[in-house]
Amino acid sequence: MSMLIDIKYAFRLLFKAPKFTAMTLGVLIGGLSISLFTFSFLYSVIYKTLPLPEGDSAKAIVVYFNDKHRYITGFEYQNIKDKLLTFDEFGIYDNLDIRLSVGQSGKNYSASLVRQGFFEFSRTAPIIGRTIQAEDTAEGASPVALISYQVWQDELQGNENVLDKTMIFNGEITQIIGVMPQGYRFPNSSKVWLPLQDKLLIVPPDVSGSYYSYARLKGGATVEQAGLELGQAVNQIYQQNVKLYDLPELEKSAKLLTFQMAQTGGEGDVAFTFLNIVSWLILLLACINVGNLLLARTVERQKETAIRAALGATTCRLVSQLMWEGVIISTVGGILSLLLVGAALDYTEILLHSWLPNGGSFWWHWGMDLPTLLMGLAFTVVTILLSAFLPAWRSARQDINTTLRxxxxxxxxxxxxxxxxxxxxxxxxxxxxxxxxxxxxxxxxxxxxxxELGDNYTDVMTARMSIPENKYPEQVQQLALFQSLKEKIAQHPQVVNVVANNWLGESIVTLPGKDYASEDNKPKIDTISVIGDTETVGVNLVAGRGFTHLDKLGHRKTALISQSMAKRYWPGESPLEKSFQIKVADKNENVFVVGVVTDRMNPSTLFSRLDSADEIYLSGLQFISSFQIVYYRIVPNTPNAEEIFYRAMFATDRTIEMTYSVQLASKNxxxxxxxxxxxxxxxxxxxxxxxxxxxxxxxxxxxxxxxxxxxxxxxxxxxxxxxxxxxxxxxxxxxxxxxxxxxxxxxxxxxxxxxxxxxxxxxxxxxxxxxxxxxxxxxxxxxxxxxxxxxxxxxxxxxxxxxxxxx
Incomplete structure (x- = not known):
């Protein structure tokens, strides 16, 4: 009964001071909401169990070397897959972007190349048809695919005879063999699943591609034991082939992580801890502030509290009388924070899934769930302790004689x-x-x-592509294939110009006539290989000439340099026909400057001025790479501009690998x-x-x-x-x-x-x-x-x- 009286009294005090009540509630709701939203958002991304049967036991495999997050190669997988003792299931897959042809246009879908056992690992069966089997990955097998429920509905209108249908993926007629359940997008955001062919794995180690891998352990085996066994097996295979295939000398190791943690490169714990500490400090600051406000209110009642104590009221009774204002404010604040965070998480779900390509990873679902509710309850209890109980306890334990004197x-x-x-x-x-x-x-x-970035991507389309090295192992073959693709793109009547480049990183440059104490004292300059005209992307020629078909293998090696580099190293004179030495792929090359182009922002000068860092452009016909970023400028308002690249690619070689879908260069x-x-x-x-x-x-x-x-x-x-x-x-x-x-x-x-x-x-x-x-x-x-x-x-x-x- 006495507690009920105290609660009614606390409500009267709060209603008598609406400004105070609103202010303390606002501060508390802000602190609680920030902390709770941060926890729930990060927990869903990093720690929430995969929404699959037995999702808690599914592991992703990461291979490390040179202190970097890498993946297993097909050659390594083929040689160790049947020798691991701690693994119950072990497989590989690859993610790619594929083009579905629809009439004269098309759509891009996130897809995965998988092998037998992949769907069994996810413990999910198709609702129609069958999964990919060994015969689908064999040499000469007919093209087949499984599609997601969404693709089935969007492209085939949920036709029940879907197994009789074919679809054109990457220009190839493909038989549909199954439909996966609604919401299934394992391993990340896939909506189409194609066979990962055997021929891609039966290749020498120097041209073997890297693949994502998954595993489930045998009963009694630990993650540490499995990681150690796998790392030793991978490293042993690699070391056996270092000298034979002239591979870089390095040591490999492996770890088994959750799929969520693997997506963060194994650094999810650090990000989760740091961001939550920041948000919890904000909550602590909010609690201290609310506690101080409530303490100021209890000070106004010190004489009343002292008289009650003198009349025999116990400390517990006094604390109860004084803390109910804080309990009510903290409880109401906690409830309102939960409602606010729930709405914010729902909005985040809608916003990110519509904003991110392919809607993000399939486990990215934000909303009010049990962990968020429990953490909200924990935050509210902590808030009551800091904001209500401690001020009331401090006031109740005053010196009665001092207060009454x-x-x-x-x-x-x-x-x-x-x-x-x-x-x-x-x-x-x-x-x-x-x-x-x-x-x-x-x-x-x-x-x-x-x-101001110094380039011009208006009406420019971009595509990231990689020529399969197992099919085209020689650089001359790779170059011939790319030249054929480039010519087909340039022949389109709506294409103005085409250029391709590949960032080679910072290269060590040695200038003639300069003395350097050591290799570390030599300038390191951003280097890009280029095939085509740089003016396609707004990097314009200001002196000399651009690259031509004569800047190829067997001829003297040439380079374009930025204006900033010309002014820095050849002030007051023309840099044309000057030569310098540049280290590319661990080999020193002597190049001659044939042109100067305008400055632009590059990865090393992201926060600086246009002229603060230099750039060197090398001829891609002399420094050949299987990976290229293709840019082609189109006539404004060209419809279905992405189709230009896909048609050229399908006419050249449909096995060309696409890293991302073709899109406007300005989109990213x-x-x-x-x-x-x-x-x-x-x-x-x-x-x-x-x-x-x-x-x-x-x-x-x-x-x-x-x-x-x-x-x-x-x-x-x-x-x-x-x-x-x-x-x-x-x-x-x-x-x-x-x-x-x-x-x-x-x-x-x-x-x-x-x-x-x-x-x-x-x-x-x-x-x-x-x-x-x-x-x-x-x-x-x-x-x-x-x-x-x-x-x-x-x-x-x-x-x-x-x-x-x-x-």
């Missing part, structure tokens, strides 16, 4: 005052640091969105900019919320401090102190904490700004960081001083006689 009513102890000052200083430091870093991060994102750039815009909005939003937390928290602390010194204020006014003097006294005391907190934050920011300056390649001048610091300091100082001024002004307006009688 005349002349010390409302006095603030030295300990309480010191704690209050430390809390204010800490909050100012944390919030200032967050706002400073957030401002720079947000501005970098904004700057990236509006960078727009997606990247949209991502950066979202990051910028999130960063600025987080900074604004941090500012709100600072204002609310410091207001609560100041209100608490002022409430405890109300009696002192009454005495000062009674002896003649003016309102202005009293207000200035409180503001000066608060300014000390502000200066200390801001000083520490600015000192830390100075160190971080140095790192930002180097990371962004000096994109922003030094005074930019100074301006950010001044803006944040002024803005936060104004906010903090207003948060201190409001409760002080309210207190000094109280009549001295009322302040002296203040309880």
């Amino acid at each position: 005349d002349g010390t009513r409302g006095a603030q102890s030295k300990k309480a005052g010191r704690i209050s000052r430390i809390l204010v200083t800490s909050q100012v430091f944390l919030v200032a640091t967050l706002m400073l870093i957030g401002s720079v991060s947000g501005y970098i994102s904004y700057k990236f969105i509006n960078l 750039r727009h997606m990247m900019r949209d991502s950066m815009r979202l990051m910028s909005n999130v960063t600025f939003g987080t900074g604004f919320f941090a500012l709100l937390l600072a204002m609310v928290g410091i207001y609560g602390l100041t209100a608490n401090s002022v409430a405890q010194r109300t009696h002192e204020i009454g005495i000062r006014r009674a002896v003649g102190a003016s309102d202005k003097n009293i207000t200035q006294m409180f503001l000066k005391q608060g300014a000390r904490q502000l200066v200390i907190g801001l000083g520490l934050a600015v000192a830390l920011f100075a160190l971080l700004a140095f790192g930002f300056h180097k990371f962004t390649e000096e994109l922003f001048p030094i005074f930019f960081y100074f301006g950010i610091a001044v803006t944040v300091v002024v803005g936060l100082s104004t906010t903090v001083m207003l948060a201190m001024f409001a409760p002080t002004k309210r207190a000094v307006k109280m009549e001295p006689s009322m302040a002296l009688r203040y309880e």
Whole structure:
């Protein structure tokens, strides 16, 4: 009965102070929602069990060498698949993008090349037809495919005679042998499954392709044992062929991960922990602020609490009376946060599945689930403990005699005052640091969105392709195939020009007449192999000539260089016909400059100026690669522009591997900019919320401090102190904490700004960081001083006689 009375009393107090209730609820809901959404989003991506039968036992295999995340080769798989003792199931697959021809146009679908046992591993059978068997992967087998439920509905309108139908995938008539259940997209986002042919695996190790692999362990075997056995087996096969096939000398190892963790390169734990720590700190800050606000309210009831204690009320009874305001606010905040997060997760589900190609991985489903509910409950309990119980416990355990003694009513102890000052200083430091870093991060994102990139992708289509090396092992064969493809694309009446390139990374350059102390002192310059005219993508010739058909194997090796490189290494003179040495594929080559082109952003100068880094373009007819990124400029408003590439590819060789679907070259750039815009909005939003937390928290602390010194204020006014003097006294005391907190934050920011300056390649001048610091300091100082001024002004307006009688 007494508890019910306390609850009713707490509700009356909350309804009597609607502004206070709304403010504390807003802060709490913000902190809870950020923490809960971060947890649920990352948990679904990284840790949630695969939505498949026995999904918890399905493992993905990752091979490591040179400290990088790699995959097993077909040669290695063929040689070890029957020798592993800890594996119950073991298989490989490959992902690709395929083209479904529909009339004069077509559609792209995410597909997988699989072998017998793949669908059995996923413990899922087709709803119609059969799965891929050994005879489907044999040499000379007829082309067959399984399709997803969605493809069945969209392309064949759910025709029950689907097994009598054929579809044209990558220009090849393919028999449909089965339909998978609705929602099935294993291993990632596949909607079509084709046989992985035996002939692709029976190849020498130097041309063997890499494949994704999966496994399920035998009973009693551990993940560590299986990873060790597999790593040793793979490494042994590799070492046996290093000298025989002139392979790079390296050591291989293997790990078994969940499919989700493998997608993050095994670094999912780090990202999950870091981002959750950040969100939990925000929740902790919100809880502290709400706790301080509630503590300020309990201070106003100290005399009442002391009288109750003097009349015999136990500590538990007093805590119950004082904490119900916080319990109600925390509970309501928890419920509203769950509803808000549930809506946000549903929106995220819709947004990302429509925004990402192929809707993302099949296990990416966000919504209110049991782990999110349990974590929401845990967060709410923690919030009640920090925001309700601890302030009530602290107030209930006061010194009754001190509180009831005349002349010390409302006095603030030295300990309480010191704690209050430390809390204010800490909050100012944390919030200032967050706002400073957030401002720079947000501005970098904004700057990236509006960078001048030095190229022109308007009306340019792009395709990433790889010539199968097992079919075309010689570089001359690869080049001939690509030249044939390029000519077919260029012959289309709607195509203006075609170019292909392949980024070779940073190459070590040796300039004639220069002395270098060591290899590390030589310049490293971004290098790109090019076949065609660079003006296709807006990299224009400014001096000399472009590449021609004469810049081929057997002729002297030539290069184009960027304007920035020409000015840097040949200032005041023409670089044409100058020569230098460049290291490509571990071989030093002597090249001659035949042309100079405009500067553009490249992977090494993503945050810098156009002229801050140099580029070298080598003739792709002399430096041949099986992988190429093809760009072709089209006449504006060309319908079905992607069909131009696919028809040329099917007419050349349909076994050409596509990494991504053909699309406008600007699409990825727009997606990247949209991502950066979202990051910028999130960063600025987080900074604004941090500012709100600072204002609310410091207001609560100041209100608490002022409430405890109300009696002192009454005495000062009674002896003649003016309102202005009293207000200035409180503001000066608060300014000390502000200066200390801001000083520490600015000192830390100075160190971080140095790192930002180097990371962004000096994109922003030094005074930019100074301006950010001044803006944040002024803005936060104004906010903090207003948060201190409001409760002080309210207190000094109280009549001295009322302040002296203040309880």
